[in-house]
Amino acid sequence: FIFGEVDFVKYKNIGNINGEVILAGVPKFDALFPLRKLKKANNYTNIGLALNLIDESDKILMVIQRILDETNYNIIVRMHPGDKRIFKINSEMVSFHNAKDQPITEFLEKIGLLLAGESSIHLEALYYNIHSFHINLTSGVIKDHYEFLKYKLVTEFKINEISTEYIKNLIKKTNTFDKVKLFIHSYGSKHDGRVGEFIKSEIYK
Numbered sequence: 433f434i435f436g437e438v439d440f441v442k443y444k445n446i447g448n449i450n451g452e453v454i455l456a457g458v459p460k461f462d463a464l465f466p467l468r469k470l471k472k473a474n475n476y477t478n479i480g481l482a483l484n485l486i487d488e489s490d491k492i493l494m495v496i497q498r499i500l501d502e503t504n505y506n507i508i509v510r511m512h513p514g515d516k517r518i519f520k521i522n523s524e525m526v527s528f529h530n531a532k533d534q535p536i537t538e539f540l541e542k543i544g545l546l547l548a549g550e551s552s553i554h555l556e557a558l559y560y561n562i563h564s565f566h567i568n569l570t571s572g573v574i575k576d577h578y579e580f581l582k583y584k585l586v587t588e589f590k591i592n593e594i595s596t597e598y599i600k601n602l603i604k605k606t607n608t609f610d611k612v613k614l615f616i617h618s619y620g621s622k623h624d625g626r627v628g629e630f631i632k633s634e635i636y637k
Contacts, residue, residue, distance in 0.1 A: 433631055436617040438579060454634060457618025457627040461559055465625025467537055468561055476544025476603075480562075482510040482553045487569035489517060495547075495569065495591055500525060503596040510539050510553075545603065547589055550577050554586050558612050559619065563603050565589035585611040 433456040434440050443449055479499060483492060499507055506525045513532040529539045536556055546557040546564040555578075557564040566581060567589040568574055580586045585608055613619040623630040
């Protein structure tokens with residue numbers, strides 16, 4: 433059982449595949465299915481910023497400050513479970529979400545747009561019908577470990593162009609929800625939200 437077409441391609445590139453291959457989807461996303469919210473236009477008020485351990489503190493603070501200076505959006509920062517950093521930001525428009533203690537659904541429910549670097553959270557956000565964009569918060573070269581950029585699941589968010597108008601236009605012209613199926617085969621199918629049940633039924637056929 434393989435999550436989706438992208439994973440299937442990876443396995444084929446490694447070598448011959450023996451036996452039957454079934455593109456099933458991702459069982460952990462079953463819990464997100466009933467919680468999906470309807471797509472909204474571009475009337476978001478909260479931007480989610482999901483951080484990774486490799487993200488650099490000075491770049492994180494720069495992005496937050498630019499959003500505060502150039503837009504009227506609130507920012508909810510989701511800290512990586514292993515991140516011990518404490519950011520002191522004097523603004524009521526910025527709040528922090530502890531990934532270690534608070535479920536991902538609680539975070540997604542509060543945002544209308546996600547910014548993140550090398551993280552699987554892009555897939556969770558898009559599955560949840562939230563626009564998600566890649567932001568490079570490091571000085572290094574983007575490795576695209578999950579291949580989200582390669583398959584155009586996400587597009588690059590340009591830090592130097594941050595403004596309310598830029599964000600609104602980016603949301604308006606970007607629709608990558610159809611790419612989700614490349615990574616989660618069950619997306620939009622009859623067993624969407626029931627991948628666990630589907631796998632069991634295939635095993636005990």
